Amino acid sequence: MSGPVPSAPRPALPVRGHVLAAVVCGWLSAAGLCLCYLGIGGLIDAVTAGGAIGWRGPGLMGAGIALAVAGALGRGHASGAGEATAEIAVRERIHEAILARGPLGRSRPARGPVTGSLASLATEGAAKVAAWRGGFLGELIAAVTTPLVVVAVVAVVADPAAAAALLAVVAAVPLVIGGFQRLFRTSTAGYQAQSRRLAAQFLESIQGLRLLTLLGAAGRRSRLLAEESERHRRATMRLLAGNQVVLLVTDVAFYGALIGAGTAVALVRHAAGAISLGTAIALVLISLLLTEPIGVVGRFFYIAMAGRAAERQVVHAIAGAGERRAVPPPEAGDGEAAVELAGVVAGYGDGPAVLDGVDLRVGHGEMVALVGPSGVGKSTLLSVLAGELAPRAGTVRLSAPGGGPARAVLVPQRAWLFTGTVAGNLRLADPDADEERMWWALRQAHLAEEVEAMPGGLDARVGEEGLTLSGGQAQRLALARALLTDADVLLLDEPTGHIDGRSERLIIDTLRRLRGTRTILVATHSAAVMEVADRVVELAAAREVAR
Numbered sequence: 261m262s263g264p265v266p267s268a269p270r271p272a273l274p275v276r277g278h279v280l281a282a283v284v285c286g287w288l289s290a291a292g293l294c295l296c297y298l299g300i301g302g303l304i305d306a307v308t309a310g311g312a313i314g315w316r317g318p319g320l321m322g323a324g325i326a327l328a329v330a331g332a333l334g335r336g337h338a339s340g341a342g343e344a345t346a347e348i349a350v351r352e353r354i355h356e357a358i359l360a361r362g363p364l365g366r367s368r369p370a371r372g373p374v375t376g377s378l379a380s381l382a383t384e385g386a387a388k389v390a391a392w393r394g395g396f397l398g399e400l401i402a403a404v405t406t407p408l409v410v411v412a413v414v415a416v417v418a419d420p421a422a423a424a425a426l427l428a429v430v431a432a433v434p435l436v437i438g439g440f441q442r443l444f445r446t447s448t449a450g451y452q453a454q455s456r457r458l459a460a461q462f463l464e465s466i467q468g469l470r471l472l473t474l475l476g477a478a479g480r481r482s483r484l485l486a487e488e489s490e491r492h493r494r495a496t497m498r499l500l501a502g503n504q505v506v507l508l509v510t511d512v513a514f515y516g517a518l519i520g521a522g523t524a525v526a527l528v529r530h531a532a533g534a535i536s537l538g539t540a541i542a543l544v545l546i547s548l549l550l551t552e553p554i555g556v557v558g559r560f561f562y563i564a565m566a567g568r569a570a571e572r573q574v575v576h577a578i579a580g581a582g583e584r585r586a587v588p589p590p591e592a593g594d595g596e597a598a599v600e601l602a603g604v605v606a607g608y609g610d611g612p613a614v615l616d617g618v619d620l621r622v623g624h625g626e627m628v629a630l631v632g633p634s635g636v637g638k639s640t641l642l643s644v645l646a647g648e649l650a651p652r653a654g655t656v657r658l659s660a661p662g663g664g665p666a667r668a669v670l671v672p673q674r675a676w677l678f679t680g681t682v683a684g685n686l687r688l689a690d691p692d693a694d695e696e697r698m699w700w701a702l703r704q705a706h707l708a709e710e711v712e713a714m715p716g717g718l719d720a721r722v723g724e725e726g727l728t729l730s731g732g733q734a735q736r737l738a739l740a741r742a743l744l745t746d747a748d749v750l751l752l753d754e755p756t757g758h759i760d761g762r763s764e765r766l767i768i769d770t771l772r773r774l775r776g777t778r779t780i781l782v783a784t785h786s787a788a789v790m791e792v793a794d795r796v797v798e799l800a801a802a803r804e805v806a807r
């Protein structure tokens with residue numbers, strides 16, 4: 261994923277209520293624990309005084325425990341619900357972006373991620389963003405502000421002067437954390453610079469490998485890379501050592517300082533006769549709660565950093581999708597032919613024209629095989645028809661059988677298989693598809709039996725984290741996905757190109773059965789596919805060949 265990160269706004273997620281609820285529940289839980297500790301203090305005072313225990317101590321303890329438990333449960337629930345809501349929202353936004361750039365299309369935007377990385381962003385990335393924005397943010401705010409709640413409870417229920425002293429200690433914590441982060445940043449920056457240098461040198465060497473070999477410089481270059489790798493290893497070790505120091509210092513210094521300060525305040529106030537022994541012990545226990553923000557700092561590095569990085573990619577992805585919409589869709593024709601190309605000129609960027617004045621007319625329900633030598637522009641023509649590549653000149657018209665604009669869908673040469681389930685992969689094309697419809701599409705593509713045999717069936721996990729489908733199965737899954745769109749025009753780019761013989765036979769049989777049901781353009785080198793087609797058009801000469 262390259263290109264500058266745009267200053268597009270962060271995706272608005274409907275989790276404000278969840279975050280707020282998590283924060284409030286966190287506060288309630290902290291206040292409950294304070295009351296519970298003060299109750300314990302009250303009990304200690306009653307026991308040491310030798311009098312009746314009374315209601316105050318047990319009452320505070322009971323109320324405190326109830327509040328703490330309710331708060332903890334509420335916080336857990338709010339975080340869980342927030343995370344789930346955020347994940348769905350992020351995924352929907354990314355799915356919109358995927359659909360906007362053509363779910364089955366070969367996507368080569370000038371900027372922004374390709375479809376495959378968009379989809380892994382929609383799975384793993386969405387989970388990271390959700391864990392951060394929906395789940396962790398509320399807990400973070402609650403934890404960071406807990407000391408203030410603790411101080412407030414101490415001020416109201418125990419001793420305002422002790423509360424003021426604790427407040428001063430709490431205020432010093434962010435300053436010290438900031439100082440440590442600055443120290444740490446220097447070693448992180450050094451590591452990143454080293455990392456970039458190494459990556460650049462590797463890339464340069466691979467790109468220039470041929471030249472290096474011709475010049476007899478490969479050995480020298482490899483020694484240089486070895487030295488650079490060693491420097492990188494040392495930088496990594498320095499970073500890890502720095503990390504350990506930060507963790508150690510955080511633990512020892514902060515826990516020690518906060519609990520020590522709490523104990524000192526309690527002792528001083530008790531010695532001055534301002535608070536009882538029980539309240540002093542309660543203050544020591546309460547000072548444990550002041551360490552709450554430190555507990556989240558470690559998780560902050562993992563959850564928030566990963567979540568924020570994924571969030572930047574999501575913003576980038578969504579912004580990229582906006583650019584894709586800028587390619588105008590093919591015009592609607594008069595309805596007489598499904599596809600009409602007249603004088604189409606197309607190419608990539610500022611490069612030469614790949615298609616130079618192509619004319620083609622395809623009737624409704626006709627199956628046309630596009631043939632021609634490799635590189636002649638068959639895939640390019642399909643990209644133009646799919647609305648992925650705007651023609652430089654000429655007209656492209658797609659008509660639905662009854663007139664009006666037609667929908668075209670492209671199955672690329674190598675089907676992307678997204679990390680997720682079979683159903684998830686199918687629903688990229690039709691988010692509302694029910695199981696029956698998905699099985700229908702799988703049967704059409706001759707994949708139903710194989711999916712049935714997979715653990716979980718439609719819920720079988722495929723892609724990087726699950727089953728790896730064969731090239732042929734992936735191609736048939738992509739075909740099933742295309743059929744789910746109910747597009748009028750099906751564009752198939754080399755559907756039998758890189759697959760096993762059995763899959764090839766199954767796909768050809770699918771094509772045979774689809775013939776006449778919709779308009780199909782299939783770019784191919786396969787004689788068997790040409791055999792199935794109604795017509796064969798050779799692209800080089802833009803003329804029909806005899807069959």
Ligand SMILES: Nc1ncnc2c1ncn2[C@@H]1O[C@H](COP(=O)(O)OP(=O)(O)OP(=O)(O)O)[C@@H](O)[C@H]1O
Nearest residue numbers: 368608611614633634635636637638639640641783
């Ligand atoms: N994204 C791209 N950017 C720049 N040039 C491209 C791009 N895609 C294809 N080309 C070039 O356009 C020309 C036509 O490629 P295209 O993939 O359309 O040919 P094809 O007939 O489908 O080939 P094959 O039979 O090998 O699939 C080739 O010279 C190719 O290098």
